[in-house]
Amino acid sequence: xxxxxxxxxxxxxxADNGFISAIGxxxxxxxxxxxxxxxxxxxxxxxxxxxxxxxxxxxxxxxxKDAEERGLLKPGGTVVEGTAGNTGIxxxxxxxxxxxxxxxxxxxxxxxxxxxxxxxxxxxVYPVPAVAYDNPENYNHQATRYAEARENCVWTNQFDNxxxxxxxxxxxxxxxxxxxGGNIDAFTCGSGTAxxxxxxxxxxxxxxxGRVQCYVADPPGSVIYGYVQSHGxxxxxxxxxxxxxxxxxxxxxxxLKPDVELLDGALHISDAKSIEMVYRCLDEEGxxxxxxxxxxxxxxxxxxxxxxxxxxxxxxxxxxAYRYAERLFSKKWLHEKKLWESVPEGLRKYAVL
Ligand code: PMP
Numbered sequence: 001x002x003x004x005x006x007x008x009x010x011x012x013x014x015a016d017n018g019f020i021s022a023i024g025x026x027x028x029x030x031x032x033x034x035x036x037x038x039x040x041x042x043x044x045x046x047x048x049x050x051x052x053x054x055x056x057x058x059x060x061x062x063x064x065k066d067a068e069e070r071g072l073l074k075p076g077g078t079v080v081e082g083t084a085g086n087t088g089i090x091x092x093x094x095x096x097x098x099x100x101x102x103x104x105x106x107x108x109x110x111x112x113x114x115x116x117x118x119x120x121x122x123x124x125v126y127p128v129p130a131v132a133y134d135n136p137e138n139y140n141h142q143a144t145r146y147a148e149a150r151e152n153c154v155w156t157n158q159f160d161n162x163x164x165x166x167x168x169x170x171x172x173x174x175x176x177x178x179x180x181g182g183n184i185d186a187f188t189c190g191s192g193t194a195x196x197x198x199x200x201x202x203x204x205x206x207x208x209x210g211r212v213q214c215y216v217a218d219p220p221g222s223v224i225y226g227y228v229q230s231h232g233x234x235x236x237x238x239x240x241x242x243x244x245x246x247x248x249x250x251x252x253x254x255x256l257k258p259d260v261e262l263l264d265g266a267l268h269i270s271d272a273k274s275i276e277m278v279y280r281c282l283d284e285e286g287x288x289x290x291x292x293x294x295x296x297x298x299x300x301x302x303x304x305x306x307x308x309x310x311x312x313x314x315x316x317x318x319x320x321a322y323r324y325a326e327r328l329f330s331k332k333w334l335h336e337k338k339l340w341e342s343v344p345e346g347l348r349k350y351a352v353l
Pocket of ligand 1: 055086
């Protein structure tokens, strides 16, 4: 048990409440080679081990639990969300296991593979025109209208619903603190909805009296780096784009707003660095990770070098590479994105697709 009463070990116990009780309590893996190289302990929280395959299982469970607790969702009800990514997958599992219907609105630019996966997990999927947020036909507004027009139907609104960051305040943060025995100097990860970075930062700052240094990691094309570095004075510019899926943002979400002041800074991580790490993590650690996880690992290395030897730096391994393999391990795609040169020469043998 840690101070907030969170059990830290699965210890072969039965997940007696089905899918949802198998969420969390993921291992904290020491990345041996990078730790050796930096003289620090670099630790990755293995969120790919969640039962739905990503860190987003935690937020999916919490937004549903919050709707239940607020009386907005009763047995037989419907959950609505606008996402084709890991939150949709997490919600599909949570909703199936709790007997709710799940409706997903998503831009019709998303791949058929994502639509098929959500449908086979039991979700009703509506691909809608990919228009900007200020257009009433934007998928977020369609999701809102759908929920408003129905009884016992809730739009979980992952970006601005702070039940999302609460998941990390109550579970991820306490697990990291307990697993390291409080021996943690720094934490870093990227931000999509910002639930993970904001929730972990809030908990780790509180429990350490501000001692743990917390940095948000940001890819090109996202406004967060500039926003944090200017202490909230201005949004960063949106120049450029990134291959990392699930992170980077064009605005400051309600999940991030309350905790921006707590952050010690931001780290800008290029796609070249993230891709290099995809291959290094596989080759050196046997970890098959998606690009956002590897952006996080690259940020943890930069932070370790910045802080100097002897520190413990923790980051998040968000999901596996399975859904992205056709890109990350395709020589043709890497050439198209001008990232082939970023794959260390000796590791190009892994690009077999
Ligand atoms: N990595 C991946 C692969 C994701 O799908 C997401 C969620 N968008 C994140 C990282 C970021 O997590 P959060 O929404 O908590 O900021």
